[in-house]
Amino acid sequence: MNEQDDDRDGGCGAGCGCGTPGREQFVSISRPSDAPSTAGAGATDRHTIEQAVIPAGTFVMGDSSGDRNAGDGEVPLHEVTLGSFSIDATSVTNDDFARFVDATGYATEAETFGFSAVFHLALAAPEEDILGQPPGTPWWFGVKGADWRHPGGRNSSLAGLGDHPVVHVSWNDVQAYCDWAGRRLPTEAEWEYAARGGLDQKKYPWGDEEPDAGGTWRANIWQGGFPGTNTLEDGYLTTAPVRTFEPNGYGLWQPIGNVWEWCADWFDPNYYRASPAANPTGPIRGGSRILRGGSYLCHISYCNRYRNSARSQNTPDSSMGNAGFRTVSR
Template sequence: MSCCPSGRPDAAPPRQATTFDTREGDTGRPDPVRFEGGRSHVGTDRAEIPGDGESPVRKVRLAPFRLDPLTVTNDRFAAFVQATGHVTDAERYGWSAVFGGLMAPDRAAQMLASDQTPWWIRVDGATWQQPEGPGSDLSGREDHPVTHVGWADAQAFARWAGGRLPTEAEWEHAARDGAAPKRFPWGDAEPDEAGDLCNIWQGRFPTHNTCADGYYGTAPAQSFAPTPSGLFNMAGNVWEWTADSYQVRSLAKAAKARNLVARRQTQKVLKGGSFLCHISYCYRYRIAARSGVDADTSASNVGFRVAYD
C-alpha cells in the first residue's frame, strides 16, 4: 500500500502552450550540487516491496550533472507563476488530493480513492496556493516544498529554471552520494521514533502522529542534516517527481500483468517518500524505493527538485 493518492478519473481542459524566458525572476535558486557521474546503479537486491520494481540492481553510466540541494519551495514556485502565468494541473481540474488529517473534521469532502486509502480527500479548490482548499494559504510555509503540482507543472518549472527533472538513476546516485550502496541518505541505520533524521510518520498511521520530528505535515525544504554532498530531505517530507516513466521489469514477462504494465507506462516515477510514510505500511523512504502515479496527480505530499546538465 502506498501513501500516494490514485489518479484522476475526470478530464481537464487542454493545457495551453506557454513560452517564457529562462530563469526570469528565479532569484531564489540555491547553488546546485555537482556530481561527476560515471558508473553507478539503480535499485536494490534487498527488495522490501518487490511489486514496485525496486529490484534487481541495474547498472547504469551517468554523465556529470547537478542537482538542487532543496526541493522547490512555495516562494520559488510563486516567482515562476508570477513570471510566466503558469496554471497548474490542480487549477485546471479544479481540485486536488488533500491528506484528511490536515483538514478540520467539518471540512471533510467526498472521498477521492478507494476504501484502502480513506485518508485521501478530493477537495475542490485545493491548489499549491491553497494547500488545504479555499480558506487555507501559505502563511508560515513560504520555505516549505511546493505541493499540489503535477508532473507537467514540475517540468515547466524546471525548463524555466534552466534545468530539467532528474532521472531515477540520477536521483538515487545523488541520494547515495555516489555509487556505493546505501539504504538511506544518512547510511543503513533505520530511522527511529526520535524523529531526528527525516520527516516521516511516527506513531500509528493514520490515526496518531507523535510528531517527534517536529512536523505533522511538510517541513521546511532545508530541514534535518544534509547528506555529505549537501542535499536536504532526500528521505521523507515530499515525494519527488523524476523524468522517468514507471515500469516494473519483474512483471514484464508475466502474462497476467500485461494490462498492469501497459497502464503503468503512462505513470511517472516518484522517489523519496513523504511525511506520510511509515515502515508499517509504506516503507518507501529508502533510496531504492519508488512509487508510480499518473502524471497529472497532485497531492499534499508531492513536490520536486531540479537537475541540470
C-alpha cells in the same frame, strides 16, 4: 551485479497511503481546454536554488536491504555509470514556484481540474468540498479548491510555508516550471545516485541506521499509528522546511521523507532487467511517471518507501499534498 528478482511485499502497492493517489481514484472531472501554459525555455538565472555538483561515477542501483516492495521493480541490482551533473540541493519551494507563476500566469492542473488529493489530518476545508475518497485508502480526500496555494483546501494558505516544498503539482506542472527555468527533471538513476550521497548500497542517505537511531530523527516521516495518530516526534505533521535535518554527503537536503519527488522517467517494474549500463533514461513510453524519496506519510509498519532505492509512480496529471520536485541542469 546479480540479484534475485522476487520482491517482498512491504504492505502497499501503487497508490498506497504513503504514496500518491492518482487523480482517477477520486472523480472524473474534465480539464478546461483553455488552461494557461508557458512557452519556450527560460534563462537559467530564473532558478536560484543552490546546486549540489554530483561527480561522474558508477554505483549499484536497486534495493540491497531486502526491504523492497512487491511490484515496484527495485531489483535486479545493476551497476549504472553516470556523467557529472548538478542538482538542486533542496526541493523547489513555495517561494520558488510562486516566482514562476507570477512571471507566467501559469495555472496548475489542480487549479484547472478544480481539486487535488489531501491527507485527512491536513484537511482545511468544509465537508462539502470533499469530492471523493479512494476505497482502498480512505485517509485520502479529493478536495475541491486544494492546490499549491491552498495545500489543505480553501481554508488554508501558504502563510509561514515559503521555505517548504511546493506540493499539489503534477508531473506536467513541473515540466512547465522546468521549461521556464531552463532546467529538467532528474532521471531516476540520477536521483538515486545523488540521494545516496556517495554511500553505495546503503539503505538511507546517511547509511543503514534507521531514521530515529540514537533518539534523533533524520527524516520527516510518520511517527505513531498510521493513519490516525502522528506523535510528531520529528516536529511535523506534514511538510518541513526544505533545510531541515542534515544534508547527505553530496549536499542534498531531505532526498528521503518530506515529499515525494517527480523524476523524468516513465515507470516500468521490469525496466531494471534491461536498463542500459550508462546514463539510463527509463522506458520510451508508459502510463505513469516515477516518484522517488517517500514523504511525511511513510511509515515502516505498512510501507517503507523512504529508502534510497524505493520507487513509486503516478499518472502525469495527478497531484497531491505530499509530492513535489527538484531539478537538474540541462
